Amino acid sequence: MGFEADAAVVRLRDIAIEQARQLLGLFDLELVLVAENEAIPGSYWGECEAGLIGSCVHVRADTPVHSLLHEACHLMVLPTDKRAAVHTDATDSILEEDATCYLQLALADRLTGFGFERACADMDAWGYSFRLGSARVWFEQDADDARTFLHARGLLPLPGPTEASAD
Template structure:
């Protein structure tokens, strides 16, 4: 699960390092809008504070220095919510463990759809940023301990074919 980052590891892939149009298209396929915030500007709806992504209803806010894993994590928080709950979100999307697990799982899956990112890179970045799982790594959780998250997403038709 995500933890509050003490500092941003330099090796983590950031939004400014990837193709903007690919990110906006990916989020748009899920009914979300990706909004670019200027360098040094406050990110609206950021739970952890800058440079973490922010969410308000169907909008995801990022800066160039926002980690890709953060953009995807916050977007996936919105994707897993039914539209009536999504419309009410401002900053904090859930207090549900199953939704949080589903969010973490889906962000890894969707990373595989972003050119220059991929699931393996995203999982490494999640580990570097401080996500923690009982099996010790994001990859171990994803491959061996995420059946409940995968099932939760499949039951709601949220996994890509």
């Protein structure tokens, strides 16, 4: 991923934060809001990127929503007993990274003001790279391994409500 801090992407401040908290709660994860201009604990990329420590996803209002989902999905694909050991980097393999990307796109419609189309566009704008050139094409044509992995982990079909709500 290439870090593009100035890319015009949807930020946490642009969506309902409580809705994001509820979504993470479906997977026994906690969303921790960090004060503006404070360093984000557990951030692999630094700057405004989301961070991971245990079962907590740390974000600021300027954190891109795709980053929030991506880091949360890293924890979602891990067996629950491995989450406590996570600090900053949660990836064990390329397959887990692919499953994380797939899951973040699959969950994007759960956040009002974000959604699948915008998630694909934001991932492309931020510099995620896929063999077929874009997040959407990868998701639709080249993500069989990721889907198989997620099915095996019980993450597909997705748990919880299927409609985004503005709670």
